[in-house]
Amino acid sequence: MKKLAVLLPTYNAATYLNESIDSILNQTFVDFDLYIYDDCSTDNTEDVVSKYKDIRLFYRKNSKNLGIAKTLNKGLEELLPQYEYIARMDADDWSYPDRFEKQLDFLAKNQDTVMCEIGRAS
Numbered sequence: 001m002k003k004l005a006v007l008l009p010t011y012n013a014a015t016y017l018n019e020s021i022d023s024i025l026n027q028t029f030v031d032f033d034l035y036i037y038d039d040c041s042t043d044n045t046e047d048v049v050s051k052y053k054d055i056r057l058f059y060r061k062n063s064k065n066l067g068i069a070k071t072l073n074k075g076l077e078e079l080l081p082q083y084e085y086i087a088r089m090d091a092d093d094w095s096y097p098d099r100f101e102k103q104l105d106f107l108a109k110n111q112d113t114v115m116c117e118i119g120r121a122s
Helices: 014-025 044-052 068-079 099-109
Strands: 002-010 032-038 057-061 083-088
Touching: 002 014, 002 068, 002 099, 014 032, 014 044, 032 044, 032 068, 044 057, 057 068, 068 083, 083 099
Parallel strands: 002 032, 002 083, 032 057
Antiparallel strands: none
């Protein structure tokens, strides 16, 4: 079983997608796969994603618009049997470079915890 998959649903967020993908692919913890689930975007989302040649990135496009909840459930159904952890990412967000390193460290030290969010104090 692999350690970590990142589940990133998107719908017409091409404007923000490069920053979001870059922030994931540039993590200090590098042993993960990034799954982008496109919910039938009508913008250039597919073009943005296709420019990335990273072997950790996988693109899935729904055959029809399902909405975010069903798209997330579709992703979880595919990924849960294959990965120990699933990280959630929004298409219009970004992550600090040490996000996964800190989250995985926290989960390793707190094995009774099943979910975590690592934030930064201002």
